[in-house]
Amino acid sequence: MGRREPCHRNSNHGDSTDSRAASDNHCRITWRDTLTMDLSQVELKKTVNLPKTDFGMKANLAQLEPKLLEKWRASGLYQKIRQSSAGRPRYVLHDGPPYANGNIHLGHVFNKTLKDFIVKSKTMSGFDSPYVPGWDCHGLPIEIKVDAELGSKKAQMTPAQIRKACRAYAQKYVDLQKKDFMRLGVFGDWDHPYLTMDARYQSVIAHAFVDFLDQGYVYKGLKPVHWCMRCRTALAEAEVEYENHSSPSIWVRFPLTSDAGALDAALAGRNVYGLIWTTTPWTIPANMAIAYHPKFEYSAVESNGPGSDVYLVATDLVQATKETCGWESSEELARFAGRKLEGAVFRHPFIERDSGGILADHVTLEQGTGAVHTAPGHGQEDYVVGVQYGLDVYCPVDVDGRLYHTENAVGRLPETLVGKTVWEANPLVIELLRERGALLAEKKIDHSYPHCWRCHRPTIFRGTEQWFIGMDRNGLREKALAAIRRIKWMPAWGEDRIYNMIASRPDWCISRQRMWGVPIVVFTCTGCNRMLTEKALLDHVVDQFMTGTADVWYEKTAKELLPEGTSCAHCNGAEFTKEKDILDVWFDSGSSHLAVLNEEFGLEWPAELYLEGGDQYRGWFHSSLLVAVGLKGDAPYRECATNGWTLDGEGKAMSKSIGNVVEPDKIIKQHGAELLRLWVTSVEFHEDVRISDTILTRLTEAYRKLRNTLRYTLGNLHDFDPVYDMVPAGEMLEIDQWILTRAGQLVERCRAWYGEFAFHRVYQALYNFATTDLSAIYFDVLKDRLYTAAPNARARRSAQTAMYRIHLALVRLMAPLLTFTCEEAWQHTRRPAGSPESVHLTLFPDPEELTAGLSAEHRARAANWEQLMELRETVLKSLEVARQEKFIGAPLEARLVLRAGSDVAPLLHQYGGDLAALFIVSEVALESQPAAGLSVRVERAGGVKCERCWKYTRDTGANPRLPTVCQACAEAVVEMLAGQTA
RNA sequence: GCUACCGUAGCUCAAUGGUAGAGCAGCCGACCGAUAAUCGGCCGAUGAAAGUUCGACUCUUUCCGGGAGCACCA
The missing domain is CATH 3.90.740.10 (Valyl/Leucyl/Isoleucyl-tRNA synthetase, editing domain)
Incomplete structure (x- = not known):
């Protein structure tokens, strides 16, 4: 690593912030000048290396996010992620289809964001984790809405026309919801989602029914239903x-x-x-x-x-x-x-x-x-x-x-x-x-x-008369119960819950007397009233759905649908009527694993994970399990996770009548989707979760802290080029080594928590690390070194090296959660050569990236610093007392006299030279007289305050050319001025 | 009504049956070189009542509160 020319060398590392402006202030001064000029004329403030970055303190997320979304779309980021993940072990989360009706609510946001956390964190953990979103499009709620819209026109319409109206209605909400989901920053194959009303999907549903029928699960029985005898x-x-x-x-x-x-x-x-x-x-x-x-x-x-x-x-x-x-x-x-x-x-x-x-x-x-x-x-x-x-x-x-x-x-x-x-x-x-x-x-x-x-x-x-799937035919119930035992349920009580449901549920009534759905594909012979259920014939009919959608059932006659010359096996009749009922929508969505986990979508059966709200034990988890066990003999998922309900600040369910509904759109407009993501991150998602203005205010502040952490590292790395300036870990200052071991532990724990989907723990750990380890301790202690040492001083480069490692780790570690902010930060980061254009194409940091180069001995010494940090708390309390008494204001006004017992005295002596910096005081003296624990005496610092570093020193003014400055600062200033022209 | 779930500080989270910990908020102060920032100190909790245990946030029972699914009003 040779001497370099900071003024003239251009950065070739992307569009990262430059940086050189602080130095530029001095480029006009020549080396010859420094020998002769009156240094007292130097603006000392400008020789302080303050942080500098274009990464704003204010995020303006509401404006930033759409820009990033557009950038990702234009660059085909999702496809790039697929390409770069190709060949890695698969991890497939199969999306449960929301119902294509109405605007999205907070529950949707919660669920979809969690899925995104899982997909992104699995991707960054080295898996190939595609995400194919889907929608549930059939069913009564849509039909009712369409009925209301059509009004009296409906009477003159054919079933096929009414179905077209339902299809248009569903498509409208698919598009609307898709836009809202994408706005959240959820990555997925949004251009090719699955819809239960797709022709192909409809044919899968109908085939599934035919298979159930063919295998003897299905029977027709009597069941009481609400009946209007006037409307018949x-x-x-x-x-x-x-x-x-x-x-x-x-x-x-x-x-x-x-x-x-x-x-x-x-x-x-x-x-x-x-x-x-x-x-x-x-x-x-x-x-x-x-x-x-x-x-x-x-x-x-x-x-x-x-x-x-x-x-x-x-x-x-x-x-x-x-x-x-x-x-x-x-x-x-x-x-x-x-x-x-x-x-x-x-x-x-x-x-x-x-x-x-x-x-x-x-x-x-x-x-x-x-x-x-x-x-x-x-x-x-x-x-x-x-x-x-x-x-x-x-x-x-x-x-x-x-x-x-x-x-x-x-x-x-x-x-x-x-x-x-x-x-x-x-x-x-x-x-x-x-x-x-x-x-x-x-x-x-x-x-x-x-x-x-x-x-x-x-x-x-x-x-x-209704159609049923017999729970005890072919051992369906028993097989389902056995499959439940093989699935990993999260949380664990889910297993008992669904087990009890399956164990005690009656037969599945799969017929509905409705129009908007997939018909039950069965014919009745008009001659002898027997049903035509031969699989080959029915498959022939269902195959026509593949191109014409299930609408063909309504557009064609029985004769047109059936193969030519079909006749009744019993009476040889050739006239048939079509079954009028359609299938339960839960049968439709319950077949999604058949329709989606296949070659068409590039996926395999079964899925690794299903993740939905707790209501789906009776819904999609349940119906999917029965369809899969019935036709494939096993569950369609290996793991099944539940998210809780979203409640208001008082823990009450949101309802329009109470007026306590929190609209996601409003939050996004005001705070950005990132804040909603942070909310999802912060809570234990298996339980019911709350949201309120108080909670959002807390999160806004937490967001600012996390953002400022990245901003501070970026700001202090503005003149740090890893290629030239990196200090080998073994040569770093011990406190820098200490923070790296802390960061390494953080990465290790967070990665484990990602693996357990314990996102709230990742959040808590990151936030605590940012507030305590970094902001309150490390960054605070570092300021003196970063700001007042000469830019290229070894001690300063040591700190920057630690910050650089930490920054690279944090920005990736948080990327699945703070998807927008981390991408923004990534664009401001002077990245290692060859690193991808998007943070979402990177892998999680390895703990070893933080601590690489530290020997066992180094790591053992880092443990000393854990002890020193405890002593620091005691010292800060003493300083606080002095401050309350107006004895001092800034801690640099203090000189500390420490006395310690035999337990900590050796440590204090060992690190005597580091203590003043650690406690951010001007001087620390150790008295040999023993004391119990640690005794701290605060005195006024002696000497004269240095104008530049604000420390009280005895050598302030030692350099006559810089009379207001301490010796160390004088050397730094001279070095800086000299460095500009070297 | 039935089934399983949840309840720790104002908020969000911790604590193999073994001294209830954090961060934020609040209050008081400091700094004025992260400034719509930053630093320090202080305050503060196991929903209620029994029981098991040397010892319970943790296990049991009942109650209160909350949410979910299912069923029902013959």
């Missing part, structure tokens, strides 16, 4: 509005036909009845069971004195029932837990059918008798418990809400009811019950009841 349609939960409604409520008795003595000896030989209460008399014909709560207590009571009829009523409701039914007495003959009634047999009051005693947890004691009339064809809970007990989903009500004789019914519907609507049937049923002596009481009741959102008529629950 099933309604989704979102299409139901609850309004007040007046219903007849009735108390009905069912004679016990099984052995009463088995319940309790006291009941042997008595006339015992089950007693139910209902507000829907028309469902009595469909009664299949009476449900009791297993844990409630039930009483068998005599209603009218000794020897009269006995009723089984929940003990807590005996009194109320007695009053309602007008009983004269309620003598309790026996009392037992509800679980004893399981298996009891009752007789339907007017149909030739038994009604069994069953147990159900949904039974309550709020109203009625504690015994619930159970009609699986007419109620959700009745259905669920009915499935458990193997009850028929009996629904003798047609699409118009009229009762009719169904096939294979047990017991015959009374003819008086047949053909009547359920509302007409209510009084008739009541009359029938009264005739049979089964009606004990009747009362009007006003309650909230589901109504159709369109016609506002009351709806009913009606058992309808």
